[in-house]
Structure formats: structure tokens, C-alpha cells
Amino acid sequence: MKSKNYILEMFPYPSGNIHMGHVRNYVIGDICARYHKLKGDDVIHPMGWDAFGLPAENAAIQFKTHPKDWTLENIKNMKSQLKKLNLDLDWDRELATCNSDYYRYQQELFIDLYNAGLAYKKDALVNWDPIDQTVLANEQVIDGKGWRTGAEVEKKNLSQWFFKITHYAEELLSGLEKLDLWPEKVKTMQKNWIGRSVGAEIKFKIAGKDNFLNIFTTRPDTIYGATFIAVSINHKIVRDCLGDSEIKKIKNEFDQISDEKEKLGFSLKLNCIHPILDKEIPIYVANFVLDTYGEGAIFGCPAHDERDYDFAKKYSLPIIKVIECNDDELPYIGNGKVINSPMLNGFEKDEAIDKITNYFKKTGIGSEKVNYKIRDWGVSRQRYWGCPIPVIYYEDGSYRVLDKSELPVFLPYDVKLEGKGNALLKNDEWRNIICSKTKKPAFRETDTLDTFVDSSWYYIRFLNNKLEKPFEPNNVNNFLPVDKYIGGIEHAILHLLYSRFFMKALRDIYKLKVDEPFKQLFTQGMITHKTYKTQKNEWVMPKDVYLENGNLYKLKTKEIVLEGPSEKMSKSKKNVIEPDEILKEYGIDATRIFMISDSPPDRELEWTEEGIQSSKNLTHRIVKYFSQEQSQIDQSTKKKVEKFIHDIEMNILNFSLNKCVADIYTLFNFLERKKIYLYNHDLSKKILTCLFPIMPNLSISLNKSIFNANDFDTWPIVDLELLKENEIRLPVQIQGKLVTTIDTLKGYKENEILKEIYKLDKIKNKIVNKKIVKVINVQDKIINIITS
């Protein structure tokens, strides 16, 4: 029976042109796919388009076109470019997320998630990107800036749709351990993002009132050292104590701090009662308390927390040591015996935490708590070019999630895309409807879904892109997970975490047997290229630079040019290489070879003229080799070919594609040096079959011209007998240092070979007048002689 093998490269955003990064990505996948097909696997290798998203809207405004027209035109263009690469893709599985035959099923999934309690709407303080004019998920804010625009993100209170990714926080974390074919780096990043920490939640009663403040801490053992409470500016207690104008004023003060670490706080003129000591401690609103973590409130233990210490010093708050240490070590974060804490004195940290947490539980003061940094995924986007959310609102503000029978909600074509704001909001004709159930006037949700929702399940839809439901559960069980998923590391958290969440949610809703979407993840490195600048700091294209008398100059203007580091190709740095031009000049196979030859696929590849040229030369060399008439073939040639088959197979399986290229050179170096020509010998067939995944076009044409065959059969089975090497060159060491080697046969007798070894001059000279203490013979590997 054929075994399935789902090989997938991250589908592209149809920006209009493929770039070298795409080429490298797809070549890696294509080599895998072609290899596994030759092995007889049932290979799935689809391609599609991540077609919703903002660039289309921006382009529409800029070029007075329509996002749909722009996108479809780009897809057409990019598809023809991909065709030129002649990749072995299942084009009949093609899909584009902007087509209603894709997004209508996404609307079904939205309804499923809603019914399962995994999609919900709430008022929330969200990240607002002022340039893209939309909300962003936490994952899409990097250093306080929008991931696409780089604009400073603002906080806005809006009613938004969320997916409950936190429901799976624990499983998303623990599941990482089973992903043994994922890069450690990606797993670490996800782990940090999920941010699990174990501690306690403690209730602090507010003095003179009936309510409590909930506080999460990982150090309940330091509770006796708590001398103040601090809350974030967005905590609801702040609104209870202060008026809008006061809050605004404080926010302003916080914003004005230039040193990020500087602590600033204002007393709420309110106290909390210490849950054990029965004393009152003040509540502050402080700039360093995160409102998105825990409950947005902390207890300050200045003696054993750096931040609390800074704050306490600034506002002259008491500092009480509760962990044994010297005064000059404060704030002391390390381990030690608990002191000044009647219930805990003398205990070490872990014991003390257990003990005090138990006490909290018993008395109802608090409880054990596992806290996660990850927040629910905000999926509403105030943009036109995305999947409509299947929800309607009534005049009284209530809403209804549509039934599946009411789908699809088509995205209207006739919209005015001028300037800023969501075009759907202005489209009354589309927006205003009569509810088919209540017959009441209603209006549609005008937010669309984050495009990361589109890419969270496309690999499932690829299994059957024409099905009149999202997917067929049996199909999913049989063909998922994706066996090899290849793409850039920039999606380490965003896309890959969302997809894992989706898989788990759909598993639970549809009773699927698949826990994880991607069994193996391979992250390919980016392509870099030399950069050049004039002395006026203008970037110069590498091809416009020439060398004269040891200096670099720019063509035409003859300005002096300085060479910069090799950097990721980008239009702004003018160091981009266009795939179309390269394919035209060097051909597909040479391009493919270069994409894998100079560095391991998961590392950076530096684009060089020499690199692409020598790849081209290799193809010429192979063609030339196979044009020679057949010669005598010896046993060593047969062995060499077997080794070649074996090595190249191992290297494809391990993604060590750079070593595949080395294997090819090694083979042809051997054959040419010995002037052994195989022409139409059976071995040629084997070699061409092994070359096929890497240089398919050349292999096909040689197969045709030499064997008059149109196809390759299966990947050759390695003859392990032939791989066994009988004659070996045995290294001989003295005191663990290599002295010489001796040619012998495998399976030699230790005492016999030693006799031979002792006759060797190099050995004799070294052991003369010395006593041989010991001989270590690692059979067929090495001999090490230890002398006194």
C-alpha cells in the first residue's frame, strides 16, 4: 500500500511577483515531493494563495483599481512565474482565500467555533494601527508597533470578536514536546509566547469596603514582605477611585517618561488589608504594572523584586526582608531560607510556597493558579478585503450569528475605496438587511476576519478544495498532519500557533483524530545579497558596480561606491535578484542547484554570481559526461554509484540538500578522473533517477536521449552488500595521536595486524625504548597504541 506524504510550502501572498525567497522555499519542497513520488508514496503537494489582506486595499487606492481585480491579476501573474519554475505541484488543488468558494466555508467554521464557545464578542482594550486603520492581535504587535506598518500602536476600547485560543493554552504548550521534528527555536518561541507560570492568586480585601483585589504572584512565599499594592492604569479599581480627567492626567504623565524602566506611581488614597498580617498597605496606580498579565495588579515585595525595590525606594515605602540575605544584596531574588514570616520561617522557597498556598486555600484567602501570558486572539479587522464575519445586528444592539443555511455572506464588489476607514461601513446597500428570521431590520457585521484565520486551515481545504463543506473528516484523519511543512521562520508564532489552535478546535468540534497540523516543520533561511552605497548614502545595484584599480565605482556616474554587508534582498536596498531574469539566463536546473548548494537550507544563502555560474557549469558538465561513449566499468564504479544513491537519499531525507550537491560532484569527479563513462549502462539510469528530484529538466532530457524513455521508474534500491567496503585504510595512533595509516582488510586479526604495524618505520621510531602498556583496537576503525 502506498503511504501518504503531504508536503507543503507556506502559500504566498499574491503581491504580484515571486522573489528569490519563494524560489528557494518551493525548490526545497519540490525536491522532497519528487523524491517521495519516486519512492512510490502518495504525495500531496498543493499550492494556493493567501489572497486577502491590506496590500490589495492600499494598491486599490493608489492605482485606482479594485482589490479583487488587483489580487486576481497578481495571482495570474505569479502563477505563470511559478509555472516557469516547472514545479511538481498539484494545481488541481489550487485555492485562493479571497474566493467565496473558500471563505464561505470559513464562515461555517466561524459558526462552529461560536457554537462551541470558542468565538465570542467582548469590549476590550485593543491594539489599533493608525496607518492600516485596523485592530491588531497581540501577536501582530512587535515592540509596540504594527507588524506590517511599523506604526506606534494605540490602545482603543472596542467591541471585538475573539477566538478563545487560551482554552488550549495548556495543550498548545504541552503539545510542543511531541513535535520532535520542529526546530527547537520555534518551539521555544511558542513556549515563551504562551508563557505559563505557576503561582497563586491572592485576594486582598480593600480597607473599608466589601470588595477585593485579585493578585497573581509566582512568589506567594514572600507575602510577609508585601508593603504595597500596585495596579495598572486600566484596572477597574482606578475608575472607581478617580475621575476621567484625573486618569487622563496620569496616563499623560506615564507617557512622558522617556526611560522605559523608570517607575512612576500615584496613590489611590486607598488601602488594602494584608491577608495575614492584618495591617493596611497602600494601593498605587503604577506605570510598570501590565494590564494584560494576570489581573493587572501586583503586591509589592521590595526586598525581593527589583521593580518593587525601585518603586519602594522612590516613594519611601518600607522594605521588609523575608528571605535570608545580606542587606547589600537587596533586592535579593535568589533562593534562601524564609525569615520574618511566622508561618514559614526556616523553610526553603519551594516548601514555603507549598505551605503558604495550602494555607490560602484552607482559609479562602487565595488559591493555586496557573497563569498564561497568551491572550485570546482578536480576529476583527476594520477592513474591507477580508472574510465577512457571518453576524447581523439589530437596532437594539443585540446580534445574531447566522445559521449555516444563510451562508455565504458574499463580500460585495461595489465599494468605494477612498481614503481611510472601512468601505463596508459606507456600503448601506450591503449592510442594511431584513433579518430572514425575525423580519426585523438589521445590519451586517462590517468587520472582516484577520487574514491569519484564512491561513489557519488552508492546508485542510487543500485535501478537497471543491467539497461543498469545509472538509471531510475521514479525509482529514487519513491525510493530516502535513508531513513536511516548509517556510520562513517569521511565522514561528503567528501563523503556526494559530494553525495549531485551529487544528485542536476543529478536532474537538468534528471529533477528528488529528492533534497537530504539521508533523515536521522546516524553516528555510533567507537569501542575502551584497549591498553597495555611494558616499551620498544612496544604494547602488550590485550589477551597476565595477572594480577599477582596487576601488569600486558606479557605472555611468563613476561615483566611488562602498561595499556593505550581505543583507536580505529588498527593493529599498537595491540588492534584489529577479527570478525571471535568472531563469532566462541560467535555466531552471542551475537555479535549483544554486538554491541548495552553498549553505544548508535552514541557513542564510548568499547570492553570488560565482555560485549561480558554477551551478550552471555543473549542469553542462553532466550533459557533457553523458555524451561520451560507454567505457569499461569496474567494481569500484558500481560501489561508487551505490554509495551515491545511498548518500543522496539520506541527505534528501535530512534536508541536507547542500550535501546532495556535494554527492553529485563527488560522483562525477570520480567517474571523470577514472575516465569511466556509463552512457546507456544501467548505472546511468540509476544516476539519472537520483538526479531527477534536484535537476528534473536535465534528467528528463538525458533519459529521453539516452534511453528513449519518458519516465523514471522508482528510486533505486541500494545494494547494501555493495556498500560494504572490504579494503580499509586503518589509522594507527600512538597515545591517541595519529601517526600513520595501514591498508588492510576488514576483519583483520589484532595480533597479526600489530605485527605489521610494528614493522612500520614511523611506528618503530616512536616506540623504541618504550614499553607498550596497552593497545586499543576498535575493530576496523582505529588502533591506538599506548606506551609508557
Add this chain to the structure above:
RNA sequence: GCGCCAGUGGCGGAAUGGUAGACGCGCUGGUCUUAGGAACCAGUGGGCAACCGUGGGGGUUCGAGUCCCUCCUGGCGCACCA
């Protein structure tokens, strides 16, 4: 600051604890050619040599690029996460 990864010739990079530098680029010399981004041959870690060499210093081992400790450097990620 914390975490992860990595440091090997002029360069990109190879090496299940067992001959360090496979393979490629570049370079040197040569052959052929009207010509060369062509092809072919020879060479290419350092040192005249004994020997020395995988960022530095320790350690484990008969034996370390590989394992352990420590420091340094670089890259990436996270970063007031209580």
C-alpha cells in the same frame, strides 16, 4: 537582563566520541583556444622541519570540533510577564 542557537582554511561549509577541513567558491601554476563567465591537469590550513592547528581556559576519555564546566564573541527571540 533572560532564553535559544552558533563560533572549523581567504570564503560558503563537511565530519554515528575514532585519519579535521568532504564538496564548492576563490586563488596559484600549467594545457588547449582567435577569444573566454568555457574545458582539462596539478596544487591550495600553518610551518623549511620536528610539529602546530576547530573562539579562550579547564575537565572527562586510550582518543574531543563533537561530551561536561567556565569565560569571550556574534546572531536570533523575548523583555518591567510579578
